Amino acid sequence: MKATQIVVVSILTISSVFALHLASAQQPGVTRTELQRHDLSVPGREVVQVRVEVDPGVALPMHTHPGEEIVYILDGSWEFNVEGKSPMKLKAGDVAFVPSGVKHAPKNIGSSKGTVLATYVVERGKPLVVPAK
Numbered sequence: 001m002k003a004t005q006i007v008v009v010s011i012l013t014i015s016s017v018f019a020l021h022l023a024s025a026q027q028p029g030v031t032r033t034e035l036q037r038h039d040l041s042v043p044g045r046e047v048v049q050v051r052v053e054v055d056p057g058v059a060l061p062m063h064t065h066p067g068e069e070i071v072y073i074l075d076g077s078w079e080f081n082v083e084g085k086s087p088m089k090l091k092a093g094d095v096a097f098v099p100s101g102v103k104h105a106p107k108n109i110g111s112s113k114g115t116v117l118a119t120y121v122v123e124r125g126k127p128l129v130v131p132a133k
Contacts, residue, residue: 027058027060027061028058029054029055029058030052030053030054030055030058030060031052031053031054032050032051032052033050033051033052033053034048034049034050035049035050035051036048036049037049039124040121044123044124045067045121045122045123045124046121046122046123046124047119047120047121047122048119048120048122048128049117049118049119049120050117050118050119050120050128051074051115051116051117051118052115052116052117052118053113053114053115054076054106054107054108054113054114054115054116055108055113056108056110056111056112056113056114057107057108057109058107058108059105059106059107059108060105060106060107061105061131061132062081062103062104062105062131062132063103063104063105063129063130063131063132064100064101064102064103064104064130064132065098065100065101065120065122065128065129065130066100066101066122066123066126066127066128066130067100067120067121067122067123068097068098068099068100068120068121068122069097069098069104069118069119069120070095070096070097070118070119070120070121071090071095071096071097071098071106071116071117071118071119072094072095072116072117072119073090073091073092073093073094073095073096073114073115073116074092074115074116074117075092075112075113075114075115076091076092076108076110076112076113076114076115077089077090077091077108077109077110077114078090078091078106078107078108078109078110078114078116079106079107079109080096080098080104080105080106080107081104081105081106081107082096082098082102082103082104083102083103083104084102089109100122103132
């Protein structure tokens with residue numbers, strides 16, 4: 001039984017990485033680099049850290065995550081539109097928090113490439129980025 005669980009978890013992890021790769025491949029001007037992924041002590045949860053680089057003027061489409069997102073702005077000028085809140089203007093050194101399942105759409109409003117470090121505490125096995133409906 002333990003071997004079956006390991007195989008299932010491995011398949012789900014590979015599927016999540018593949019889904020993240022597809023999401024970034026479909027969005028011109030956006031590069032996502034997964035830095036680390038680890039299971040947490042909370043059953044069914046994992047932490048994923050991603051470096052996201054976005055070309056000037058590029059907006060990510062409205063989306064959600066199956067868990068919390070903690071954002072640290074490394075470079076650039078950003079506007080974060082989070083459902084139910086006024087747009088936030090952020091620059092290098094600023095932080096943002098997006099609750100689980102909340103629709104949001106960041107945009108690089110600067111004249112150079114913008115970079116963020118996004119840390120996700122999410123449900124294991126679910127797609128990391130879910131397009132909003």
